[in-house]
Amino acid sequence: MSKIVAKTGNEAMAEAMRQINPDVVAAYPITPATEIVQIFSSFVNNGEVDTVFVPTESEHSAISACVGASAAGARVMTGTSSQGLALMHEILFIAGGLRLPIVICEVNRALSAPINIHCDHSDTMASRDAGWIQIFSEDPQEAYDQTILAVKISENLFLPSMVTTDGFIISHAMQRVEMYDDEEVKKYLGEPKTPYNILDVDNPITVGPLALQDYYMEVKVQQANFIRESKTKIKEILKDFNKNMKRNYNVVEKYMMDDAEYCLVALGSTAGTIRYVVDKLRKDGHKVGSLKIRFYRPFFEEDIIESLKNIKGCAVFDRSDMFSGTGGHLFNDIKSALYISSSKPILRDYVYGLGGRDIDVDDIEKVFYDIKDFTEKNGKGDPVRYITVRE
Amino acid sequence: MKKNWKEVDIALIVKGGTAEEFKTGDWRSEKPLYKSDKCKQCLQCWLFCPDSSIIIKDGKMIGIDYDHCKGCGICSKVCPFDAIDMIKEEK
Numbered sequence: 001m002s003k004i005v006a007k008t009g010n011e012a013m014a015e016a017m018r019q020i021n022p023d024v025v026a027a028y029p030i031t032p033a034t035e036i037v038q039i040f041s042s043f044v045n046n047g048e049v050d051t052v053f054v055p056t057e058s059e060h061s062a063i064s065a066c067v068g069a070s071a072a073g074a075r076v077m078t079g080t081s082s083q084g085l086a087l088m089h090e091i092l093f094i095a096g097g098l099r100l101p102i103v104i105c106e107v108n109r110a111l112s113a114p115i116n117i118h119c120d121h122s123d124t125m126a127s128r129d130a131g132w133i134q135i136f137s138e139d140p141q142e143a144y145d146q147t148i149l150a151v152k153i154s155e156n157l158f159l160p161s162m163v164t165t166d167g168f169i170i171s172h173a174m175q176r177v178e179m180y181d182d183e184e185v186k187k188y189l190g191e192p193k194t195p196y197n198i199l200d201v202d203n204p205i206t207v208g209p210l211a212l213q214d215y216y217m218e219v220k221v222q223q224a225n226f227i228r229e230s231k232t233k234i235k236e237i238l239k240d241f242n243k244n245m246k247r248n249y250n251v252v253e254k255y256m257m258d259d260a261e262y263c264l265v266a267l268g269s270t271a272g273t274i275r276y277v278v279d280k281l282r283k284d285g286h287k288v289g290s291l292k293i294r295f296y297r298p299f300f301e302e303d304i305i306e307s308l309k310n311i312k313g314c315a316v317f318d319r320s321d322m323f324s325g326t327g328g329h330l331f332n333d334i335k336s337a338l339y340i341s342s343s344k345p346i347l348r349d350y351v352y353g354l355g356g357r358d359i360d361v362d363d364i365e366k367v368f369y370d371i372k373d374f375t376e377k378n379g380k381g382d383p384v385r386y387i388t389v390r391e
Numbered sequence: 392m393k394k395n396w397k398e399v400d401i402a403l404i405v406k407g408g409t410a411e412e413f414k415t416g417d418w419r420s421e422k423p424l425y426k427s428d429k430c431k432q433c434l435q436c437w438l439f440c441p442d443s444s445i446i447i448k449d450g451k452m453i454g455i456d457y458d459h460c461k462g463c464g465i466c467s468k469v470c471p472f473d474a475i476d477m478i479k480e481e482k
Contacts, residue, residue, distance in 0.1 A: 204407030218396040
């Protein structure tokens with residue numbers, strides 16, 4: 001039996017954490033993710049969970065404590081955002097390399113400078129190469145579901161995960177959330193699983209030894225290969241999740257794509273607004289669909305190629321810029337994926353919404369007419385455009 | 392035989408104490424020289440050695456494990472009886 005409640009993204013993630021009942025949560029507050037661990041700390045205080053709560057003096061310490069606890073066999077979670085995730089950066093690679101199933105509730109927020117507390121994806125994108133699974137949420141419901149799902153995936157694959165929501169847009173916006181019973185979540189997740197346990201005194205181990213020219217390569221190829229293979233396993237776990245939790249989630253979500261000639265691709269909350277625009281454009285007779293990338297890491301290249309195979313023109317929405325002179329992160333990944341595809345749509349990047357700049361229905365509609373025009377001109381012109389900006 | 396990438400332990404987690412099987416003392420610039428005639432068996436050297444390189448047999452200091460000693464000189468410093476000298480390492 002599930003129940004319907006009204007929750008913000010942060011509240012939904014805190015509730016998911018309560019039901020997950022991690023052994024250890026080590027955290028440091030940061031806007032707009034503070035509430036997640038703040039609400040969770042009240043669950044600890046009220047004895048509603050069995051968690052050891054470690055308030056640290058920085059995010060670097062928080063994730064370091066998470067690494068230690070996870071290596072000791074504990075189910076470990078934390079929450080952070082922006083500069084906090086950036087401060088964790090060094091340790092993120094260690095958690096990935098040590099294959100520790102830590103789960104971070106990450107609220108997407110712009111990186112300084114200039115200082116800004118609002119949503120864009122630059123923080124999460126900056127940690128995309130750390131060997132973590134990255135799952136984007138469109139609304140509080142997905143934030144809730146995917147926090148539970150991430151624990152299942154991490155503990156089955158021994159890979160750390162971060163589940164993201166869009167700062168303020170999702171983290172602080174209240175929406176309808178269907179919650180599972182505590183018992184259902186407990187049953188679904190089962191006992192915590194970690195790849196090894198440093199506290200097993202009968203079988204002493206060395207964690208994080210030195211590996212130079214003679215072994216480092218083997219260890220990293222093993223990690224890379226495991227992440228490649230994890231794609232099939234993630235799909236299996238998703239299938240099982242959908243069956244158990246009565247959802248219908250895929251690694252990428254197609255909308256009105258069957259006969260579409262144009263496609264709008266996005267991550268996170270904007271994907272919802274895009275579906276509304278697709279409906280509107282369809283009423284005017286335009287053959288347009290959308291693609292929402294749920295899993296950004298690992299990158300489900302094959303599914304994206306398959307989704308775009310009959311598309312003439314594709315607009316990629318990027319809420320981050322790579323500062324490489326080639327646009328945003330999602331655009332560059334999709335561009336690379338299409339290189340090995342036999343059918344290549346005309347592709348254009350639309351970098352939008354940096355630092356929480358609003359994107360509305362009109363902006364998205366304009367993107368559709370722009371990609372249509374760009375496609376008809378056979379992609380002549382700048383492949384990267386910045387929108388929602390004063391020009 | 393070195394393991395290939397399919398065979399290495401997950402995240403290179405290996406059993407503890409493997410340094411015993413590997414000579415880690417080959418980059419010493421100075422080495423301790425034990426003078427048994429001055430030694431009173433107080434075992435301060437054994438207590439302070441950061442690398443378990445003081446060899447003990449039947450409760451007595453009998454020498455130094457040069458396969459693992461890094462030549463830090465702590466044993467020589469803490470010895471109250473001047474029974475350990477530090478000399479230049481020569482190969």
